[in-house]
Amino acid sequence: MRKITALIFGASLLLLTTGCEKTEEQKEEVVTYKYTTAEVYDQMCVKCHGKNGEGVLEKKGPALNDQSYQELRMGIMDIKMGGTSGHSAGTEHEVMEHNMKKIREKGMDYDTEAMAQYIVDKFQK
Ligand code: HEC
Known part of the structure; x- marks a missing residue:
């Protein structure tokens, strides 16, 4: 015993x-994120992807409101990992990868899944 x-x-x-x-x-x-997904979108992404995710022509930002959750998630994952996640060719998101670096430098990093979900919930009805 x-x-x-x-x-x-x-x-x-x-x-x-x-x-x-x-x-x-x-x-x-x-990682704990300083800002909520909504805050990041409204302060960063909105400039190039639009208030409703419709895209901003002058900034060459493509529409995000016509993409599925999976597409967004994969896209963001690639962007964040610099194309090394193996889901795409790698150079596909060169511009956005550069933008993501800037966004990170500003302390505006975000969660991949949460951002994909946010875009789907907010802009796709
Ligand atoms: C300075 C402008 C700019 C900002 C800010 C910006 N983007 Fe982008 N984004 C682009 C451009 C240009 C592309 C297309 C070229 C590329 O994918 O590299 C793109 C592509 C994307 C794609 C891939 C879309 C596709 O069709 O494959 C996603 C997802 C994305 N951005 C999400 C975001 C998110 C989330 C934010 C905010 C955290 C953000 N972007 C901020 C300009 C921007």
Whole structure:
């Protein structure tokens, strides 16, 4: 009986310590975004993709309101990863990749899925 108690105690200690280490690691991995997806869209994306995701001709920003959630998600993923996600040829979003760098520098990074969802929910009815 005593042996079992000791074992359980040992195991929970281990869990506790690994639990702590995990939070340390997660600090680097889990990104917390300073702005909401809506704020990022309204302050950044809107300039080139329009208030309703209809696109802005002068800025050459294509319409985003005619794309499916999946298309948007893949597009944004590619843009954020510099075409290395393997979903497209890689150079397809050169302009937007450059824009994304600028957007990041301004602290206006965002979650890929959340942005795709936002565009679908807001502009596609
Ligand atoms: C300075 C102008 C500009 C800003 C700001 C901008 N974009 Fe773009 N975006 C473009 C242009 C130009 C393209 C088309 C060329 C390309 O994909 O590189 C594009 C392409 C895209 C595409 C791919 C569309 C497709 O048809 O494949 C997505 C998705 C996208 N932008 C999302 C966003 C989001 C989300 C934001 C805000 C965080 C944003 N863009 C901000 C100019 C801009």
